[in-house]
Structures are given as C-alpha cells and as structure tokens.
Amino acid sequence: MKISFRINQKDVSLDLDPMRRLIDVIREDLGYTGTKESCGEGECGACTILLDGFPVTSCLLNAIHAQGKQIHTAEYLAKTEKGKLLIDCFDETNAVQCGFCFPGFFVSSYHYLLNDGEPNLEKIKYALSGNICRCTGYTKIFEAILLACDRIKKQV
Ligand code: FES
Ligand code: FES
Structure with missing residues (x-):
C-alpha cells in the first residue's frame, strides 16, 4: 500500500505493509536511527517522535498511522x-x-x-x-x- 507523509520537512511516499511498525519504517527504511527502541511495548519512551506536533511512542504505531501526517524526529x-x-x-x-x-x-x-x-x-x-x-x-x-x-x- 502506498503511504505518504512528511518527515523532518521532507515528503515521502513508500510502498509499505500498513501494519509495519512505524519505528521500523523510520529507522530501517528512512535511516533516522536517532529514534531508539528499548522496550518495544510503549513503556520507556525511547522511541518518541512528534506526530503532528504531539509526542507519541513510534513502537506502538503502524505505518498506516503516518498517512498524511507530519513527523519530526530527534535528528531534525x-x-x-x-x-x-x-x-x-x-x-x-x-x-x-x-x-x-x-x-x-x-x-x-x-x-x-x-x-x-x-x-x-x-x-x-x-x-x-x-x-x-x-x-x-x-x-x-x-x-x-x-x-x-x-x-x-x-x-x-
Ligand atoms: S521502545 Fe519503549 S516505548 Fe517504544
Ligand atoms: S538510560 Fe542511560 S542515560 Fe538514561
């Protein structure tokens, strides 16, 4: 499925499994490895990003949650x-x-x-x-x- 969003002020459009974890898309597909994974269960906050300006744990989100949104990571x-x-x-x-x-x-x-x-x-x-x-x-x-x-x- 085509998923399009804006990350660190750049537009991206990727063919993704919509259920792929957002943290994996950010780190592995897009190379923003400043976003860390520790617990992988939403408990530690190491994977926090801003999604439309709000802090969220990216290990609990799926790629589909990024559709049409704006993401900022620690790097930006x-x-x-x-x-x-x-x-x-x-x-x-x-x-x-x-x-x-x-x-x-x-x-x-x-x-x-x-x-x-x-x-x-x-x-x-x-x-x-x-x-x-x-x-x-x-x-x-x-x-x-x-x-x-x-x-x-x-x-x-
Ligand atoms: S890795 Fe711990 S909350 Fe996401
Ligand atoms: S976990 Fe080591 S500085 Fe916070």
Whole structure:
C-alpha cells in the first residue's frame, strides 16, 4: 500500500505493509536511527517522535498511522534553535549518562518547551512521565529542562 507523509520537512511516499511498525519504517527504511527502541511495548519512551506536533511512542504505531501526517524526529529537532539550546542544557547539567534514553527525553522535553510558557518542576515531571531513564535518577534531567526554560524566558 502506498503511504505518504512528511518527515523532518521532507515528503515521502513508500510502498509499505500498513501494519509495519512505524519505528521500523523510520529507522530501517528512512535511516533516522536517532529514534531508539528499548522496550518495544510503549513503556520507556525511547522511541518518541512528534506526530503532528504531539509526542507519541513510534513502537506502538503502524505505518498506516503516518498517512498524511507530519513527523519530526530527534535528528531534525536537534538542528533547531530551541533544540540546540536544550542539548546544551542537558550537557551542562550532566543529564546524559549512557545516552540511550536521550532522544526520547529530548523529543518530549522539546515539546514541553514549545508548549508551556509557565514551567515548573511538577509540570515537567508530568510531561516526561512517559520516558524512562535507567542511569541518571532523573534529577539532572529535570534540572536541564528547568535551565532551558529559564534561558528561553530570558530570550523573550
Ligand atoms: S521502545 Fe517504544 S516505548 Fe519503549
Ligand atoms: S542515560 Fe542511560 S538510560 Fe538514561
């Protein structure tokens, strides 16, 4: 079946089994390997992408769910101004250890940064509740996002 969508600002049209997992299409067919797979069951958030601007776990979606939609992965968001700022904050607060969870946290926190003008720790925890990190204990991750929120506020 022909499935057409836009990913990272590029139009694509592929002949796909509509039930093929979206994460496999993104990683294997399109080469955006920044999207990671860990649990494969919708529990860890490593595979988070933005689908029409909302964070979703791509391991739980099928190719058909992308039909006519807009997808952004960590690779694209990392090149934006806010994405670069966010990466700097994760770096400065030492919020990344093994790094496997990072693309998922990055996409979820990018969405949070874009959409909450009045950030606080509780809201950040809620926004990232679908992402699991086995290394950091989360404190540094929350610090990174608070720092990014603070820097964005100062820019406005
Ligand atoms: S790999 Fe998709 S939620 Fe864990
Ligand atoms: S830094 Fe290792 S799982 Fe998060």
